[in-house]
Amino acid sequence: MSQGLLWVTIIIVGVLTLSIRLSFMVFMGKTQISPMVQQALRFVPVAVLSALIAPALFLPRGSLDLSFANIRLIAGILAILVAWRTKNTLLTIVIGMACLLILQAFVPPR
């Protein structure tokens, strides 16, 4: 993406984000949000982020890689375990990153 287009993209996202935040505070003050929509919105972060995690771990170079040479998958699984056991954001990131860097020293990048 060119720099100019990048600026335009960011500004449009900014305007949309502000509109979402303004939605009920300013534009639709009297409207009630339906319970169905509320429930759907609660699944958004989990669904979007999972859709980003899976390809980054399983397809680090664009094709499915289930071998031990896929060190991102190994580091990612370790990070999932740490996140599950500790619920500690920073610890998850630090251990996952450390694991990747250590494995990287042994598995030469292809």
Add this chain to the structure above:
Amino acid sequence: MTTPRSEFLHGIRDELPILIGVLPFGMIYGVSAISAGIPVSIAQAMSCIVFAGSAQFVIAQLIAAGTPSLVVILTAFIVNIRHMLYSASVAAYTHKLHPLWKWLLAYLLTDEAYAVTISHYQKVGDDTQRHWYFLGAGLALWSTWQLSTAAGIFVGGQLPASWSLDFASTLTFIALVVPALKDRASATAALTAAITALLVIALPLKLGIAIAALVGIVVGLTLEVKKARDI
């Protein structure tokens, strides 16, 4: 007796513990944005213009993957649409304010500011100065976010690419998602979105992420509705 000043400071004070968690998060965003190849000025401007942590990470990752602009916008929109819930929730407390106040507070309406503000609002009831609390919490978060992303952008520029720092954003997503999988519906939504993302990755324009997310949301919602009906 509360004054604008006391409410403002109270908001800052209550936001402080959250800021400790935001600091590294902002730095990691800065590093990710730089390793995604985003120019320094745009990486920092994004913190100001978009001002939404998860969405900024997602945008950085999509741009690194060469995603077309419209798909970046669509995906970021889906990530941020949850803020509608917050907007609906605080609207009941802000409807008497001047429109300028509403716009300012809406701009500052993030996950972190919402969390402390709504619990304060529910506690204090009809305090006429309570919007100053919102402003204090929101501005405390805003300044921390700007400074920590600036620090991350600076650090990111110094570190070699061989450090694989782009992986930090994937790890951040893991750290955010895993603790949120509290019931079967959310776990299934996550799993479905993940598997769908792997299956549709070859779709043109990187539309796969948005489609996988929608499939995950629909599956989670279906399970939730079914559960409610069974009870």
